[in-house]
Amino acid sequence: xxxxxxxxxxMGKYGWFVxxxxxxxxGVIVGLAVSVWRSYSNWRRRLASLETDDSGGPT
Amino acid sequence: xxxxxxxxxxxxALSRSLLPWLAGLAVALFAIGLPWSLxxxxxxxxxxxxxxxxxxxxxxxxxxMAVYMTMAAAAISFLVWGHVVADVAxxxxxPLGAAFTAIALITGSLWGQPMWGTWWVWDARLTSxxxxxxxYLGAMALRGAMDDETKAGKxxxxxxxxxxxxxxxxxFSVDWWNTLHQPASVFRAGGPAIDPSxxxxxxxxxxxxxxxxxxxxxxxxxxxxxxxxxxxxxxxxARG
Numbered sequence: 001x002x003x004x005x006x007x008x009x010x011m012g013k014y015g016w017f018v019x020x021x022x023x024x025x026x027g028v029i030v031g032l033a034v035s036v037w038r039s040y041s042n043w044r045r046r047l048a049s050l051e052t053d054d055s056g057g058p059t
Numbered sequence: 060x061x062x063x064x065x066x067x068x069x070x071x072a073l074s075r076s077l078l079p080w081l082a083g084l085a086v087a088l089f090a091i092g093l094p095w096s097l098x099x100x101x102x103x104x105x106x107x108x109x110x111x112x113x114x115x116x117x118x119x120x121x122x123x124m125a126v127y128m129t130m131a132a133a134a135i136s137f138l139v140w141g142h143v144v145a146d147v148a149x150x151x152x153x154p155l156g157a158a159f160t161a162i163a164l165i166t167g168s169l170w171g172q173p174m175w176g177t178w179w180v181w182d183a184r185l186t187s188x189x190x191x192x193x194x195y196l197g198a199m200a201l202r203g204a205m206d207d208e209t210k211a212g213k214x215x216x217x218x219x220x221x222x223x224x225x226x227x228x229x230x231f232s233v234d235w236w237n238t239l240h241q242p243a244s245v246f247r248a249g250g251p252a253i254d255p256s257x258x259x260x261x262x263x264x265x266x267x268x269x270x271x272x273x274x275x276x277x278x279x280x281x282x283x284x285x286x287x288x289x290x291x292x293x294x295x296x297a298r299g
Contacts, residue, residue, distance in 0.1 A: 010097060014108035017173050021166040022097065025115035026089075028158050029271055036151075036275050040282035047285050050292045 065142035067284050074277045081274035088267035095260040103257070112170040114261055117245075118268040119162035123191060124226055126156035126272060130198075131223045134216035144280070146212040147287075149219060150202055151279035155272060157195035164188060175239050183232035184240040187225060194222040208287070 010019040096114035103110035130152045136145035167185070168178045179185065198215050205211035233242045244252040251258055 006097070014111060015173070017109055017169045018097075018111050021112045021115055021169045022093075024165050024169075025119060025162045026093075028162050029268075032155060032158050033271070033275055033278075036279040036282060040278050040285070043282050043285035043289060046289050047292070050289060050296075 065136070065140070065144050067144055067147075070144050071281060071284060074281055078274065078277050078281075081270055081277060085267060085271040085274050088263060088270060092260060092263040092267045096264055100260045101256055106174060109170065109173045110257070112166055113257070114264045116163060116166040116170055117261060118265040119159050119166060120188070121265055122268050122272055123156060123160035123163050123188065124229060125269070126152050126159060127191065127194070127219075127222070127226060129276075130156065130219050134219040137212060138216050138220075144284075146208075146216070147280050147283045148276065149198075149212065149215060151276055151283055153195055153198045153202070153215075155275055155279070157192060157199065159268070159272070160188065160192040160195060164192060171239075180239050182238040182240060183236040184229065184238050187229045187232050190225055191222075191229060194218070194225060198222075 007019050007023070010022070092114070096111060100111070100114070102108045130149050133145040133148040133152070136142045137149065164185075167188075171180075172178050198218055201218055202211050202215045205214065230243075232238060233240050245258070245261070253261070
């Protein structure tokens with residue numbers, strides 16, 4: 001709702017070019033942050049599972 | 060400090076405690092900078108409200124060059140001293156730098172249309188930034204084309220160092236050639252030419268972009284170090 005309200009307000013006040021700039025910039029940054037975090041979590045899980053196997057724990 | 064960080068275990072320990080602070084600071088700076096730049100900062104006296112694009116375009120453009128210089132420093136560290144963490148930094152920073160450069164190019168295009176009447180011109184500033192974008196893509200492609208991690212790292216580091224020549228070209232392109240792009244208005248001899256009411260939100264947004272990059276770099280580097288450990292363990296296990 002906050003995002004939609006911000007888009008509508010900025011579109012009404014500033015025209016067609018301001019809000020897409022912010023949307024693209026923030027979308028890319030948030031997307032990157034999620035992507036690097038998911039990759040990190042994935043490798044952390046895989047390493048933990050390998051180390052459990054090495055220590056003779058449950059496989 | 061650099062030698063201490065060059066040890067992957069020490070890097071992992073230090074980055075674990077640093078990461079929550081970086082992430083929290085980035086979110087806080089965006090929470091301040093976004094409403095300030097969108098609603099509180101006044102419109103520009105010539106460009107009106109379209110100048111608000113500056114608050115995302117300029118930090119992204121600064122970051123596109125700063126990330127490349129970070130990669131170049133890490134590339135030297137890898138080539139001269141063989142620091143593996145430096146190679147990890149080069150690899151992790153490349154897609155982040157490409158993303159910031161893409162943001163700068165797209166938002167610049169969105170700003171150019173209402174101000175210049177065109178989405179794109181092949182002038183010196185825009186073209187040299189496009190070359191920077193291709194340098195990032197080239198570094199990523201070169202890295203992905205080789206299986207041997209060390210050889211790929213060295214080839215990538217050399218490409219990054221050759222590409223450093225483009226950074227002063229980007230910076231001074233607006234002075235050396237006639238371009239549609241405006242000259243520097245913040246980092247210039249004689250101090251900033253921009254009004255403080257626009258300069259402060261710009262600096263807050265620039266700091267937000269910088270800290271967000273640092274946080275993403277740290278997470279990405281931690282992920283890459285873990286990936287290399289997983290591969291080493293799997294190879295050791297495969298050998299029996």
